[in-house]
Amino acid sequence: MKLDRLLVVDVEATCWEGDPPPGEASEIIEIGVCELDVATGERLGKHSVLVRPERSSVSAFCTSLTTLTAEQVSGGVTYVEACALLRKEFRSRDRVWASYGDYDRKQFERQGHYPFGPRHVNVKTLFALSRALPREVGLAEALALAGLPLEGTHHRGDDDAWNIAALFGGILRSTRE
Ligand code: AMP
Ligand code: MG
Numbered sequence: 684m685k686l687d688r689l690l691v692v693d694v695e696a697t698c699w700e701g702d703p704p705p706g707e708a709s710e711i712i713e714i715g716v717c718e719l720d721v722a723t724g725e726r727l728g729k730h731s732v733l734v735r736p737e738r739s740s741v742s743a744f745c746t747s748l749t750t751l752t753a754e755q756v757s758g759g760v761t762y763v764e765a766c767a768l769l770r771k772e773f774r775s776r777d778r779v780w781a782s783y784g785d786y787d788r789k790q791f792e793r794q795g796h797y798p799f800g801p802r803h804v805n806v807k808t809l810f811a812l813s814r815a816l817p818r819e820v821g822l823a824e825a826l827a828l829a830g831l832p833l834e835g836t837h838h839r840g841d842d843d844a845w846n847i848a849a850l851f852g853g854i855l856r857s858t859r860e
Contacts, residue, residue: 684777684778684779684800684802685774685777685778686721686779687720687721687722688718688719688720688721688727688778689718689719689721689778689779689780689781689804689851690716690717690718690719690773690775690778690779690780690781691716691717691718691719691780691781691782691806691844691845691847691848691851692714692715692716692780692781692782692787692844693714693715693782693783693787693840693841693843693844693847694711694713694714694715694782694786694787694790694791694840695711695712695713695715695749695751695838695839695840696709696710696711696712696790697709697710697712697736697739697740697741697742697745698742698744698745698748699742699744699745700742700744703739706738707738707739707740708738708739709739709790710734710736710737710738710739710762710794711734711736711762711765711790711791711794712733712734712735712736712741712745712749712751712756712759713731713732713733713734713749713751713756713759713839713840713841714731714732714734714765714769714840715729715730715731715732715839715840715841715842715843715844715845716729716730716732716769716773716841716844717729717730717841717844717845717847717848718773718848719781719848719851719852719855721855724851724852724853724855724856725852726845726848726849726852729841729842729844729845729848730841731839731840731841732759732760732765732768732769732840733751733755733756733758733759733760734756734759734760734761734762734765735756735757735758735759735760735761736756737761737762740753741753741756748838749838749839750836750838750839751839762794762796763796765798766796766797766798767798769798769799770798775798775799775800776798776799776800777800778800778802779800779802779803779804780799780800780802780803780804781803781804781805781806781847781851782803782805782806782847783805783806783807783822783825783843783847783850784805784807784819785805788803788805804851806847806850806851806854807819807820807822807825809851809854810825810829810850810854813854813857814828816828822837822843822846822847823837825850826846826849826850829849829850829853831846831849831850831853833846834846834849
């Protein structure tokens with residue numbers, strides 16, 4: 684395990700207002716990654732990997748939530764290719780990875796291929812614990828409590844990862860003051 688940087692990851696997936704249509708299930712359509720320098724708590728840059736769904740389609744509801752269109756993600760890589768890219772470009776198996784809540788980790792597990800190593804940090808839980816909140820809060824509320832701006836477009840993977848990384852970086856720095 685390399686501890687110099689960690690990977691903050693946020694996925695977007697096909698979704699519907701209620702249950703998926705018959706024969707479809709939610710699949711990842713975007714993997715947002717923000718690398719965080721552990722020593723400084725600084726963000727090193729954000730990336731968006733678009734993923735083409737294979738057994739589901741992007742609904743109008745999904746586009747209104749994420750801004751991602753069927754056309755945009757049809758130009759993406761397959762999920763298996765995206766996992767290979769994470770391993771190669773981001774050394775995802777060798778680094779701690781983090782996400783806001785457990786949804787992202789579970790979605791990777793549901794899709795069969797799991798591109799990460801054994802170390803996952805749930806920033807939603809960590810944030811609530813670090814501030815002794817009575818309950819876990821959503822990302823927008825956490826940013827407001829931390830006095831951080833919600834940068835970019837909420838519910839886009841790269842922007843969500845960027846904002847989650849700001850929260851995580853703040854927690855790391857606060858333990859060293
Ligand atoms: P988020 O990281 O909050 O943008 O959410 C990740 C994914 O969860 C989205 O791409 C959707 O697949 C699903 N999701 C989030 N919010 C909703 C919602 N209100 N209704 C249905 N699915 C949602
Ligand atoms: Mg998101």
